[in-house]
Amino acid sequence: MNMKSLREVCVVGTGMIPFGKYPDTTLAEIGWPAVKEAIAESGLSPKRIDAVFCGTALGGMLAGQRVMKTLGISGMSIINIENACSSSSSALSLAWLSVASGQHDVVVVIGVEKLTKFGGGVLPLEKEDWEVNQGMVMPALYAMRARRYMHEYGLTERQLAEVSVKAHDHGALNPNAQIRKRVTLDEVMNARPVTDPFTLWHCCPTGDGAAALVLTSGDVARRNDTKPVRIVASEVTSGLYTDGYRDMTWAELTARGAKHAFEMAGIGPEDVDVAEVHDAFTIAELMYYEAFGFCAKGEGYGLLSSGATSLGGKTPVNPSGGLLSRGHPIGATGVAQAVEVSRQLQSRAGAHQVEGALVGLTHATGGGIAGLDHGACSIHMFSR
């Protein structure tokens, strides 16, 4: 990519609703308050919106149009993006390009999902995929990877449970989190089993949610009164589908995406002040510490237990509570992460503020259909 010809892109508005279960609310009704908040924060007239990119995995046809119609804002380009758990982070990447390239000046990005429409916790995965047909649903996939990791690196169930304790410590401080309560190590250990070695508190909840951003060019942002947050890297990549052996303990897709994103941003893992990573299950967070280079391979638990990734540590990870506590309405997650990191870099994250954070990253990865590795991964880096 020839970055020289691309413009600076900034986040100038953020919005989200508290994630949770809204079974009696339509997708459009879940989505519009987040968009309204983001537009209001931006201080820009809705008339200036050139385009809308809406990420949703299971929201049905024309989700973005339905949200914007409810707000009474229409007539611009509206495009909906699906990339499983990376749906709205992929939407963010396309929105970034549309501003960076000069195509648009003011763009809204939406992440919205309503999982309660499917009833209980079971998501409608693709029956065409033989892995899914054979039981390779997400909790099973991550459990396999956890068991292998425990075998390779001597991680215990009790140590793994500490990831959940940290996530809920953070989420308890976040008014937008779906699960706003602390859990103890014993509570995690003794909760009902899901897929060995995971109990319920090792797994992110399902639920509903919406989040939104307003992006503008640097020029427009600087004419504004807000504290713009620059997007310094935007990366989308897909898994390498291969037969045969692969290292289940190594998040190859994320590591590859992280390498590209760090190169694009011109920074390294040591420069990151705050990170929101895709902790759909406890083991994932440890593997992503390693994939981002926050620690060496196999040393994820050491980093966690040092306190470095907790609020107050060197590189707080998932100060929002992450997927485990803030929640994971699939298509909404990527933009919710970007809302969190933007607010962190603007020093307005409230009780879960990371003091002095100037550089942050978000990471959403999803799709189990490839068996061991994932279908899509999107990483963004931000700077004040």
Added chain:
Amino acid sequence: MNMKSLREVCVVGTGMIPFGKYPDTTLAEIGWPAVKEAIAESGLSPKRIDAVFCGTALGGMLAGQRVMKTLGISGMSIINIENACSSSSSALSLAWLSVASGQHDVVVVIGVEKLTKFGGGVLPLEKEDWEVNQGMVMPALYAMRARRYMHEYGLTERQLAEVSVKAHDHGALNPNAQIRKRVTLDEVMNARPVTDPFTLWHCCPTGDGAAALVLTSGDVARRNDTKPVRIVASEVTSGLYTDGYRDMTWAELTARGAKHAFEMAGIGPEDVDVAEVHDAFTIAELMYYEAFGFCAKGEGYGLLSSGATSLGGKTPVNPSGGLLSRGHPIGATGVAQAVEVSRQLQSRAGAHQVEGALVGLTHATGGGIAGLDHGACSIHMFSR
């Protein structure tokens, strides 16, 4: 948009499968042959593919990843686009931008849909939308518009039926058409009624299909042996949602998009040699003649009956057979139109070739949820 900083983008490869009903074939199996054909035509190594944009409206999660995994080509950016009937034309627009901006050099665009998975002809529209709940499904919406048009302009049912005759005359010549047979005016008039004034032959069929393109920058295209087709306009827009009266006989969304696209291409309707427009129902084709300025408002039938829009006429419209005859597997349509127009401009459309065509356009518009107007419209213009 500041077009000066954008690069020239060319179609260098096209592929599609014959549209039809493939109930025993998975989405991935429908999709991959089209992609393989497009890559083979391009003469480029699959290793050079930087990104994939896959349009599908109802294909489920990670459709593009499933198609590319089946082909064994992965590890690049893959993003799925949903925009109802404009899904893959919106994907084309994003792919165009990614090349035009310099982000990517070689990009694959896919349109793929498998409607037979829903059984009979009924599509799963959004139950959240009150218009849908009140019966405002597509055949009803277009029938209302047809009746109003007939009232305003004195169009008869028999005249309207001529649109279907022309579509099937063209489609009978296209080996990729779903309905490869001529129909007579009496057959159209006497077919079973669907929504008055439409009989079955006034309505596009449902079915399955896939189509694909390879796009590159002009530089890459010129180093290649193929006959590149330049994309000279790429437009996506959304409907204006308003209460109260509006002119049902005027395709406002399409007219607005067409105006932008003509401005971007620097041409006018008189310059168009071939057009693929969104004739989901017979009346639509006449309204789109008018929206594109091929004739004045209310004069669509006059243009049709003059022969100008038939093969051999001044501006053949839907030489492929259009949605009525080639078929309309929702998300696949936009890219199928682009495949058709690209091949027309390369003088290799076979029995339905438009002689000497140098400039063409495609038009896909969709989503009935806004009641009278549509959710998304995407227009592309091409030139040799």
